[in-house]
Amino acid sequence: MSNLIEIIDLEIDYGIVKAVKGINMSIPKGSIVAILGANGAGKTSTIRSISGLTKVKSGKIIYKGEEIQNKPTFEIVKKGIMQSPEGRMILNGLTVEENLLVGAYTVKTKIIDGRNVTRRRQILGNLNEVYTYFPILKERRTQQANTLSGGEQQMLAIGRALMSNPDCLLLDEPSLGLAPLIIKDIFNIVKKIKEAGKTILIVEQNAKQTLKIADYAYVLEVGKIKAHGKAQEMLENKDLIEAYLGS
Ligand code: ATP
Numbered sequence: 001m002s003n004l005i006e007i008i009d010l011e012i013d014y015g016i017v018k019a020v021k022g023i024n025m026s027i028p029k030g031s032i033v034a035i036l037g038a039n040g041a042g043k044t045s046t047i048r049s050i051s052g053l054t055k056v057k058s059g060k061i062i063y064k065g066e067e068i069q070n071k072p073t074f075e076i077v078k079k080g081i082m083q084s085p086e087g088r089m090i091l092n093g094l095t096v097e098e099n100l101l102v103g104a105y106t107v108k109t110k111i112i113d114g115r116n117v118t119r120r121r122q123i124l125g126n127l128n129e130v131y132t133y134f135p136i137l138k139e140r141r142t143q144q145a146n147t148l149s150g151g152e153q154q155m156l157a158i159g160r161a162l163m164s165n166p167d168c169l170l171l172d173e174p175s176l177g178l179a180p181l182i183i184k185d186i187f188n189i190v191k192k193i194k195e196a197g198k199t200i201l202i203v204e205q206n207a208k209q210t211l212k213i214a215d216y217a218y219v220l221e222v223g224k225i226k227a228h229g230k231a232q233e234m235l236e237n238k239d240l241i242e243a244y245l246g247s
Pocket of ligand 1: 014019044046
């Protein structure tokens, strides 16, 4: 399987704080790759550097063969990478559907299989797809986003990221603050999104549930990769789970 993203010797500093200290990662096309680790390990810095939200000090981020480190976020989005941020960043004053439409701002009329497919048509197609994954969002589409539960808001954040039909979805702590059953529901949908052909990079503190849906995982500790491997094997490695990922 070829790699959609390659991270090479990535370093990120915030002044004197060295958040990421030279890491290497491969994200194969069509897979779910997880970045696990405790608070402050450098997970969010890493994922935000891919979407251009955090400056890279040194190293390379290669996407579809092209270096994208330190490119502006709008260019990275146009290339097909979309992030669902930590804390969801829902626009409370807008309805559920308006929030979703915000995610489609980069969609343009284009030629698909020799046919001119209008912007409107693509957006409707993307909206239908999001509503297929998250039927509750369809039910609540005219509601103000701030009336949603935490789990529904997380679904909205992921749905909004899907509205540009990205090749690569970056998810920053989608389980944050949610009850275990809701996390399970959301993670099952993330797996379905992968099965539909997307590549997903997920940052999580909730190691066990993430390893159940991921193909491959990296464990970060104070800016360095402490372990990596196939998710299934990591899940069965009790020593590793105890050492780095909580019991
Ligand atoms: P969390 O789960 O808390 O988001 P994380 O693993 O995602 O943790 P980062 O948020 O990437 O870790 O933080 C890595 C290190 O960089 C931490 O020491 C953190 O305090 C520091 N850091 C993160 N953002 C900034 C910033 N904007 N300015 C200064 N230091 C920062």
